[in-house]
Amino acid sequence: MTVAIIDYGSGNLHSAAKAFERAARSTQDPERIVVTRDPDAVYRADRIVLPGVGAFADCRRGLDAVDGMVEALTEAVRVKARPFFGICVGMQLMATRGKEHVTTDGFNWVEGDVEKITPRDENLKIPHMGWNTLEVLREHPVLERLDLGPKGRHAYFVHSYHLNAANEPDVLARADYGGPVTAVVGKDTAVGTQFHPEKSQRFGLALISNFLKWKP
Amino acid sequence: MILFPAIDLKNGQCVRLEQGDMARATVFNLDPAAQAKHFAAQGFEYLHVVDLDGAFAGKPVNALAVEGMLKAVTVPVQLGGGIRDLRTVEAWLDKGISRVIIGTAAVRDPELVKSAAKKFPGRVAVGLDARDGKVAVEGWAETSQVTALEIAQRFEDAGVAAIIFTDIARDGLLKGLNLDATIALADRISIPVIASGGLASIEDVKAMLTLRAKKLEGAIAGRALYDGRLDPSAALALIRNARAAA
Numbered sequence: 193m194t195v196a197i198i199d200y201g202s203g204n205l206h207s208a209a210k211a212f213e214r215a216a217r218s219t220q221d222p223e224r225i226v227v228t229r230d231p232d233a234v235y236r237a238d239r240i241v242l243p244g245v246g247a248f249a250d251c252r253r254g255l256d257a258v259d260g261m262v263e264a265l266t267e268a269v270r271v272k273a274r275p276f277f278g279i280c281v282g283m284q285l286m287a288t289r290g291k292e293h294v295t296t297d298g299f300n301w302v303e304g305d306v307e308k309i310t311p312r313d314e315n316l317k318i319p320h321m322g323w324n325t326l327e328v329l330r331e332h333p334v335l336e337r338l339d340l341g342p343k344g345r346h347a348y349f350v351h352s353y354h355l356n357a358a359n360e361p362d363v364l365a366r367a368d369y370g371g372p373v374t375a376v377v378g379k380d381t382a383v384g385t386q387f388h389p390e391k392s393q394r395f396g397l398a399l400i401s402n403f404l405k406w407k408p
Numbered sequence: 409m410i411l412f413p414a415i416d417l418k419n420g421q422c423v424r425l426e427q428g429d430m431a432r433a434t435v436f437n438l439d440p441a442a443q444a445k446h447f448a449a450q451g452f453e454y455l456h457v458v459d460l461d462g463a464f465a466g467k468p469v470n471a472l473a474v475e476g477m478l479k480a481v482t483v484p485v486q487l488g489g490g491i492r493d494l495r496t497v498e499a500w501l502d503k504g505i506s507r508v509i510i511g512t513a514a515v516r517d518p519e520l521v522k523s524a525a526k527k528f529p530g531r532v533a534v535g536l537d538a539r540d541g542k543v544a545v546e547g548w549a550e551t552s553q554v555t556a557l558e559i560a561q562r563f564e565d566a567g568v569a570a571i572i573f574t575d576i577a578r579d580g581l582l583k584g585l586n587l588d589a590t591i592a593l594a595d596r597i598s599i600p601v602i603a604s605g606g607l608a609s610i611e612d613v614k615a616m617l618t619l620r621a622k623k624l625e626g627a628i629a630g631r632a633l634y635d636g637r638l639d640p641s642a643a644l645a646l647i648r649n650a651r652a653a654a
Contacts, residue, residue, distance in 0.1 A: 271543060271552040273518050273562075361493075380517040408519045 193223040195404070196237035198282075200229060200254045200261065203245040204390065208279060211390035212241065215400035223404055231264035239404070240265065240274055244281030248290030248306055248353065251281045252297070266299065269382055276382040277403050280351065283384025286377060287355045302379045304357035311370025319352040324367040324375075324387075332364045332378050334402045338395060340365065345395035347375065347387035354386055381408040409616050409647055410626030412456035412486070412602070413447040413633050413640075415440060415477070417470040419461065424631045428537070428544075428576050430460065436634045440473045441480035447633075448481040450640045454506075455485045456572075456628050462490025463511065468500075478504045488535050488572075492517070497524045501531055507569055511535035512545045515554075518562045525567040533570040534563055534599075539577055541589060560597050570600045570625055578606030582632055585612045587621060600625035608632050613643045617650045 195216070197209055205227055212225045226233060234240055242265070244251045255261055269276045278286050287298040290306040298306070309320060323346035328335055339345050349367065354374045357363050364383070365376040377384050383403065389396035415422050418430070422437040437443040444455055457477065461469035467490045468474075474487060487500055488509030497508050497520075507530070514521045514534045525532040537544045538556040545552070560571050573593055575586040585603045594601040600623075603616070607629045616627050632638035 267552055267554065270516055271545065271554045272558075273516060380513075381519075408517070 193221065193238040194233075194236070195223050195225050195239040195241060196234045197225065197227045197241040197243065198229070198234060198255075198261065198265070199227050200251075200258050202243060202251050202254050202281070204243045204279070204388070207390045208241065208243045211396060211400055212404075215397045215404055218397070218401050219404050229258050229261070231258065231260035234261065235264040235268050237268065238274060239277070240268055241277045241279065242282035242285065243279045244283075244285065246281060248281060248284055248292040248298075249294055249296040251285060252290070255285070262299075270301070270380075273381045273408065275403065275406055275408055276384075277400075278382070278384030279390070280386060280388060283377060283386055284353065284355055286379075286382060286384050288358075290353070292353050301382050302355065302357055302362045302377050302384075303359055304355055304362070306353050307356045308352060309354050309369065309371075309373055313370040316370040319350060320369045320373070321350045323348055324369065324373075326365040326367055326375050328365045330361060330364050330378070332376075332383070333406045333408075334378070334383050334399060335364060335376065336402055338398055338402070346392070347385070347389070347395060348391040349373075349375075349387045351386055355384075409621075409624065409650070410454050410602075411452065411613065411643055411647060412454050412626055412628045413452045414456045414458065414628050414630040415443055415447070416458045416460050416630070417473050417489075420470055420473045423460070424634060425460070425579070426581060427579055430464070440470075441476040444477040444481045444485075447640075448483045451644045452640070453483055454626075455481065455483060457485055457487045458509075459487065459489030463488070466490055466492055466512070468496060474505075475503060486533060488533075492520070494520060494524055494527075497528065497532065501528055507531045507533050509533045509535040509572060511537065514563070515543060515545050515559055521563055521568065522566045525563070525569075529567045530569045532568055533572055533602075534560070534568055535572045535574065536560060537574045537576050538589075539575075544576055557593055557596055560593060560599065563599060564597055568599050570602050571597070572602045572604055572628065574628075575605040579604070579630070581606060582608040582637065584608050585615070585627060587615055590624060591620060594623050602626050602628060604628040607638070609637050610639065610642055610646070613638070613646055617646065
């Protein structure tokens with residue numbers, strides 16, 4: 193089994209690959225982790241990971257610049273039903289649109305827009321950087337046995353925007369930062385986290401191994 | 409073999425499309441319940457209903473029309489279009505639909521089909537629409553590079569009642585069923601397969617009754633029934649005779 197981490201020049205690849213390699217070692221049937229910018233490898237992969245840091249439009253442009261990548265990714269996830277994991281902006285790209293500075297089309301797998309977070313408390317700084325607990329809104333195989341909730345494990349966030357989903361069932365978990373922040377989305381065979389599982393220590397690794405074991 | 413008369417719903421009316429194109433819709437009856445009654449009275453034993461608006465919207469749109477049809481007839485009805493979650497599956501089966509057809513969601517969310525079929529054995533069918541053998545989703549607006557066989561194989565042993573295989577290139581054009589492709593699919597899987605798209609005349613019914621098509625569960629008839637090319641009583645008599653002979 194192969195997990196393709198898409199390389200389109202958008203940072204955090206190294207730490208994402210390391211985290212997936214570590215998590216894969218803990219599964220019964222260790223999967224091969226490949227970092228690739230070859231659309232064909234993505235099309236043939238058993239699982240796909242899309243990392244992403246920076247601005248929505250830059251990430252979209254970077255992905256579009258790899259010839260055939262968006263097509264391969266869409267087919268693999270939306271037709272071949274391969275499990276997909278989007279991290280941070282990789283998760284935001286699952287939305288209908290991004291509204292960071294300019295309006296940019298996302299993949300439209302999860303209906304909704306990526307909008308600026310607006311904490312009620314003006315002492316709360318943007319970008320939101322730090323550790324937060326998660327509130328699970330919908331049970332999902334990737335969130336099983338993770339010890340979440342107000343006294344549970346913490347996830348590491350760095351962001352100014354979040355995915356404001358149009359349909360409530362698509363939001364699996366949220367965090368609180370002066371108001372609700374979408375933390376985990378899930379639709380069909382795709383999941384995404386606003387936070388960085390690769391920087392969220394043991395909790396992050398447990399989440400990644402859940403994803404690697406998930407058979408949708 | 410079962411011959412399923414098709415009732416496609418758009419804006420609460422019975423229409424036929426050409427090649428799945430919503431812009432090429434012909435209205436055949438303003439009253440779906442009356443149409444359902446008419447088919448039942450002609451002797452059809454199972455109706456095939458598609459909520460076309462639902463297929464595009466991703467959720468039921470012509471629910472009232474469907475409920476009206478269910479009240480009007482006692483023959484079983486299978487329904488597709490916009491069924492993309494377990495709640496919708498349950499709601500329709502509750503309302504009296506005999507089996508639901510999951511299309512787009514069967515491609516994107518195979519787990520839905522598996523869990524629905526497990527919960528409601530024999531009452532979940534999968535609709536696979538193909539253009540040149542490649543699967544199309546989202547009300548047929550998009551085509552992929554993945555074959556219908558690949559998708560169908562996901563559901564082997566999942567308790568799926570039937571696969572309704574539609575050849576989009578032929579649908580509504582009265583060029584005859586694509587039996588070769590349908591039989592080729594049926595040969596590779598154990599789930600019963602229903603042929604759809606292009607049924608044009610009594611010749612298609614005869615072809616369905618030949619030995620090589622025997623493993624197919626049935627065929628769906630659309631436009632040919634509405635424009636009179638296919639005489640329902642002649643078709644149903646052929647099927648009855650074939651059954652009696654078997």
